[in-house]
Amino acid sequence: MANSETPISFSRQGRDIATPVIVDLMARALANPKLLSLAAGFTDNEVLPRELVGRFAAELTQAGLADEPLQYGQNQGRQRLRELSCAAIENHPGEQQNVFDSAAMFVTNGSQQALYLAVQALCDPGDIVLVEEPSYFVCLEMLKGLGLRPVGIPCDETGGILADGLAERLRELDAAGERSKVKAIYLVSYFCNPSSRCLSADEKRAVAKVLLEGGYQIPVIEDAAYRDLYFDAPHLAPSIISMPEFDSFPKLYLGTYTKPFATGLKIGYGYCTHSEWREKILCIKGHQDFGSAHFTQAIIERVLESGLYAGHLARIQKHYGRKAHILDSALAEGGLREAGWKWTAPKGGLILWLRAPQGMDLRMESEFCQGCIDQGVLYVPGDLCFPDGKPWNCARLSSGALPEAKLREAAGRFVTQALLR
Amino acid sequence: MANSETPISFSRQGRDIATPVIVDLMARALANPKLLSLAAGFTDNEVLPRELVGRFAAELTQAGLADEPLQYGQNQGRQRLRELSCAAIENHPGEQQNVFDSAAMFVTNGSQQALYLAVQALCDPGDIVLVEEPSYFVCLEMLKGLGLRPVGIPCDETGGILADGLAERLRELDAAGERSKVKAIYLVSYFCNPSSRCLSADEKRAVAKVLLEGGYQIPVIEDAAYRDLYFDAPHLAPSIISMPEFDSFPKLYLGTYTKPFATGLKIGYGYCTHSEWREKILCIKGHQDFGSAHFTQAIIERVLESGLYAGHLARIQKHYGRKAHILDSALAEGGLREAGWKWTAPKGGLILWLRAPQGMDLRMESEFCQGCIDQGVLYVPGDLCFPDGKPWNCARLSSGALPEAKLREAAGRFVTQALLR
Numbered sequence: 058m059a060n061s062e063t064p065i066s067f068s069r070q071g072r073d074i075a076t077p078v079i080v081d082l083m084a085r086a087l088a089n090p091k092l093l094s095l096a097a098g099f100t101d102n103e104v105l106p107r108e109l110v111g112r113f114a115a116e117l118t119q120a121g122l123a124d125e126p127l128q129y130g131q132n133q134g135r136q137r138l139r140e141l142s143c144a145a146i147e148n149h150p151g152e153q154q155n156v157f158d159s160a161a162m163f164v165t166n167g168s169q170q171a172l173y174l175a176v177q178a179l180c181d182p183g184d185i186v187l188v189e190e191p192s193y194f195v196c197l198e199m200l201k202g203l204g205l206r207p208v209g210i211p212c213d214e215t216g217g218i219l220a221d222g223l224a225e226r227l228r229e230l231d232a233a234g235e236r237s238k239v240k241a242i243y244l245v246s247y248f249c250n251p252s253s254r255c256l257s258a259d260e261k262r263a264v265a266k267v268l269l270e271g272g273y274q275i276p277v278i279e280d281a282a283y284r285d286l287y288f289d290a291p292h293l294a295p296s297i298i299s300m301p302e303f304d305s306f307p308k309l310y311l312g313t314y315t316k317p318f319a320t321g322l323k324i325g326y327g328y329c330t331h332s333e334w335r336e337k338i339l340c341i342k343g344h345q346d347f348g349s350a351h352f353t354q355a356i357i358e359r360v361l362e363s364g365l366y367a368g369h370l371a372r373i374q375k376h377y378g379r380k381a382h383i384l385d386s387a388l389a390e391g392g393l394r395e396a397g398w399k400w401t402a403p404k405g406g407l408i409l410w411l412r413a414p415q416g417m418d419l420r421m422e423s424e425f426c427q428g429c430i431d432q433g434v435l436y437v438p439g440d441l442c443f444p445d446g447k448p449w450n451c452a453r454l455s456s457g458a459l460p461e462a463k464l465r466e467a468a469g470r471f472v473t474q475a476l477l478r
Numbered sequence: 479m480a481n482s483e484t485p486i487s488f489s490r491q492g493r494d495i496a497t498p499v500i501v502d503l504m505a506r507a508l509a510n511p512k513l514l515s516l517a518a519g520f521t522d523n524e525v526l527p528r529e530l531v532g533r534f535a536a537e538l539t540q541a542g543l544a545d546e547p548l549q550y551g552q553n554q555g556r557q558r559l560r561e562l563s564c565a566a567i568e569n570h571p572g573e574q575q576n577v578f579d580s581a582a583m584f585v586t587n588g589s590q591q592a593l594y595l596a597v598q599a600l601c602d603p604g605d606i607v608l609v610e611e612p613s614y615f616v617c618l619e620m621l622k623g624l625g626l627r628p629v630g631i632p633c634d635e636t637g638g639i640l641a642d643g644l645a646e647r648l649r650e651l652d653a654a655g656e657r658s659k660v661k662a663i664y665l666v667s668y669f670c671n672p673s674s675r676c677l678s679a680d681e682k683r684a685v686a687k688v689l690l691e692g693g694y695q696i697p698v699i700e701d702a703a704y705r706d707l708y709f710d711a712p713h714l715a716p717s718i719i720s721m722p723e724f725d726s727f728p729k730l731y732l733g734t735y736t737k738p739f740a741t742g743l744k745i746g747y748g749y750c751t752h753s754e755w756r757e758k759i760l761c762i763k764g765h766q767d768f769g770s771a772h773f774t775q776a777i778i779e780r781v782l783e784s785g786l787y788a789g790h791l792a793r794i795q796k797h798y799g800r801k802a803h804i805l806d807s808a809l810a811e812g813g814l815r816e817a818g819w820k821w822t823a824p825k826g827g828l829i830l831w832l833r834a835p836q837g838m839d840l841r842m843e844s845e846f847c848q849g850c851i852d853q854g855v856l857y858v859p860g861d862l863c864f865p866d867g868k869p870w871n872c873a874r875l876s877s878g879a880l881p882e883a884k885l886r887e888a889a890g891r892f893v894t895q896a897l898l899r
Contacts, residue, residue: 063726063728065697065752066658066661067755068599068600068605068661071598071599071600071762074762076757077764105548107539107541110548110773111539111540114536118531125742127526127527127531127742129520129742165767166587166766166771167768170766170767173766177491177492178491178492179487179488195768198765199765202761240489274484276486306484307481307482321550323769330481330482331481331484333486334486337488340496340623341492341495344590346587346590346744347588347616349744350742350745352742353771353773355742
């Protein structure tokens with residue numbers, strides 16, 4: 058059966074695609090069992106909703122349900138789950154009430170698939186998607202894997218979008234004759250992975266204004282994967298769906314039940330206000346898998362319907378808040394600020410974003426990164442979060458997966474390496 | 479939030495994609511609740527494995543499992559599930575023993591996603607995939623949705639591949655200068671959806687021979703989704719993976735736990751012998767969803783590990799055999815053969831393939847199809863199963879979903895319409 062030597066003529070996508078960085082990072086972690094990973098964006102096994110899933114899985118496998126969860130479901134996802142997900146969005150601060158429509162909602166294999174489908178519908182190879190600097194590195198890799206060009210929007214040190222910088226970038230694209238290639242803007246606006254920063258309503262308004270003034274009425278994709286994972290209070294800015302300034306834009310809002318509930322159920326969703334775009338997304342999904350797992354959708358639907366989701370969220374918010382604090386404190390107490398490192402303590406999400414002193418090189422191939430691996434700790438090099446791979450002095454640390462004692466230990470190892478030089 | 483009038487510049491794929499026929503068929507079915515559907519390829523709620531899923535879901539949500547099923551899993555799928563799936567293939571008649579390697583196996587959202595990924599890695603718009611006539615209509619739509627051209631392999635009346643016809647088709651492609659565009663051949667070789675026919679080992683050997691003689695050492699994709707769903711005995715031909723005649727071909731074998739276990743868990747797999755192709759498939763999967771739902775994978779893994787899967791299969795094989803017989807008998811007893819219709823009683827799968835007298839038009843827009851809908855029965859027009867939409871006198875009837883009494887009634891309605899003219 059050995060035929061790997063038979064040459065294949067691959068597609069453009071097949072030829073150009075590279076192994077995702079995250080795979081390489083995971084391989085390194087697996088090669089050294091003593092390595093503590095601050096890299097993986099995993100959630101914490103300790104707060105997975107075993108009891109809820111077990112209880113409703115049992116209920117759902119009783120005979121005689123009208124909407125049989127072990128049977129195929131609709132390509133778009135379960136109707137009731139879509140309604141409940143609309144209600145969940147409306148429940149956030151500042152959202153318009155009674156306007157979210159389940160017909161605009163579709164269920165996917167994590168919100169990542171919704172993003173992939175949306176981009177497939179919009180972009181040909183060589184097209185451009187505007188992204189924050191820094192942005193979600195998995196998205197950047199996905200875009201590059203599809204032959205696309207993520208183009209950065211200038212941001213301040215904390216990750217806040219600079220409206221003037223965006224305007225300037227649009228003028229540059231115009232001048233380069235690339236206006237027609239700009240197909241979408243992608244914003245990670247709630248506890249951004251990696252910056253952990255939220256965009257304020259004013260900042261979002263400024264983005265809308267600059268885009269409109271520049272004549273860029275392009276699709277806006279808002280990734281709200283971490284929105285539920287606030288520690289003390291929800292972020293007050295409404296989504297782009299509810300903001301009148303975005304009325305004329307085609308919009309896609311991404312939400313998920315992976316990070317805030319169970320990554321192992323792999324259910325996320327998209328809410329798309331533009332019917333034609335949505336139809337194309339659904340056609341592509343029909344070809345890709347014709348619907349996400351009906352059973353796991355039904356489990357989440359039951360949890361939402363039961364009213365028990367809020368209690369679960371409250372529990373994990375507190376938990377992840379404590380873990381973020383442990384990481385933040387361990388870095389501070391180790392003396393990292395005194396050594397010139399900068400960061401803002403996160404108020405939500407699973408990520409802490411570090412800026413080392415200028416001139417430091419934290420890339421995967423750097424001495425620093427190898428030093429960390431030798432110390433037994435792994436992080437995501439921050440250059441991966443920038444479309445052009447610069448600057449090199451940032452690091453993404455995740456407080457999500459490791460148990461608290463190990464999280465403290467991992468932070469200590471990182472500090473040790475950072476203070477060596 | 480109304481912005482559907484804002485024009486979007488879609489991708490080539492987005493522009494060209496059309497709503498899948500199956501969506502239209504389902505909409506018609508939903509619009510008339512009295513309609514009995516012989517169209518949908520659903521499985522039967524009556525034999526869904528509620529007890530097994532409930533039992534193992536309960537076990538899996540006990541705390542403290544090393545390989546936590548509610549957490550993210552590997553992009554490629556659970557290691558043990560991949561091993562057990564290899565063993566399941568080896569367990570079929572004629573397969574090589576102890577050569578299937580879990581490293582070549584990857585888990586997907588139904589085998590449909592495996593097919594989609596494989597095609598993404600191989601084909602650019604305009605490229606060609608060779609398919610049987612008739613072939614699986616969902617695959618044909620998928621190929622067209624990706625801008626590809628399915629090209630038919632001449633088959634006999636029952637769906638058996640004509641080796642001479644294939645050779646002739648390859649010469650035609652050569653003559654048209656399209657050799658380099660032919661990227662793969664797709665074979666549905668076990669209880670084919672729609673023909674319900676199996677390819678014999680000799681027929682597969684002939685395909686390999688013709689391809690090699692023509693210099694077409696192209697990737698071969700074998701779709702074995704229905705292989706487990708035999709009624710009385712398994713089909714004796716080994717898969718292409720175990721046949722020495724296919725040694726030099728890059729190969730992908732598609733299997734699934736949807737149809738034979740639970741469609742609602744949406745777990746299938748691909749077994750790919752060509753390491754480079756497989757790596758590209760996995761990269762694309764990493765971008766699309768970074769792994770299928772870990773929890774549903776774990777449920778199936780437990781069922782396989784428990785040894786209870788064989789008993790489940792035996793039960794549903796008998797069940798679907800009885801239902802196929804009901805459909806077959808109802809058509810025969812209604813006098814359809816005497817009216818010039820032809821078919822072969824299926825020996826496995828969920829599908830019965832009908833050929834009406836020549837000259838009849840059974841397409842979706844035909845009087846016959848509308849007449850069936852008026853009678854209250856739906857089928858899949860057979861022209862959808864041919865790459866060039868011809869002939870028009872075939873119909874795909876599914877015996878999978880309807881309860882037995884309704885299946886008999888639906889067959890009766892179909893016969894009534896067929897004998898009207």
